[in-house]
Amino acid sequence: MKNNILITTEYLDSREKATIKAGYSSPKWIGYCREVMSKGxxxxxxxxxSTVSKYIYSIQGNKVFKVRFSNHRPNKFKQQMNDCDFFVGVSNGLVTRTEDALKATMEYFSIRN
Known part of the structure; x- marks a missing residue:
């Protein structure tokens, strides 16, 4: 997973502050990251x-769960090839929310709320 950045609370705080300062609400991907990190x-x-897509990798031991946050549909071929474990937003055939991604992530790692 080269070119990935390790997400920290400080990084999320900085990104959230900049987004709010620009007049936008806190991005959903930030809330997702905070919740996942709170589970260790x-x-x-x-x-x-070239797009606003964010690919979030949740990693525990040797298990990785990849979630794509985007404001546009994914490439159909990539979606069919299971490019990601979960797509948040409009995908080819359905619309999913951040809450759905959190549920899928917790199920993948066998974490009960």
């Missing part, structure tokens, strides 16, 4: 250069 799971992110 390491989080890394790849931020696409």
């Amino acid at each position: 799971i390491r989080v890394e992110m790849y931020e696409a250069k």
Whole structure:
């Protein structure tokens, strides 16, 4: 997972502050990361250069769960090839929310709320 950055609370605070200062609400991916990290799971992110997509990697031991946050549909071929374990937003065929991604992530890591 080269080019990924390790997500820390400080990083999330900085990104959230900048977004709010620009007049926007806190991004959903930040809330997702905070919740996953609160369960003791390491989080890394790849931020696409040409789109606003964020690829969030939740890592515990040798298990990795990849969630894509985006404001556009994923490439159909990539989605069919299971490019990610979960897509947040509009995908080809359905719409999913951050809460759905959190539930899927917790189930993947066998974490009960």
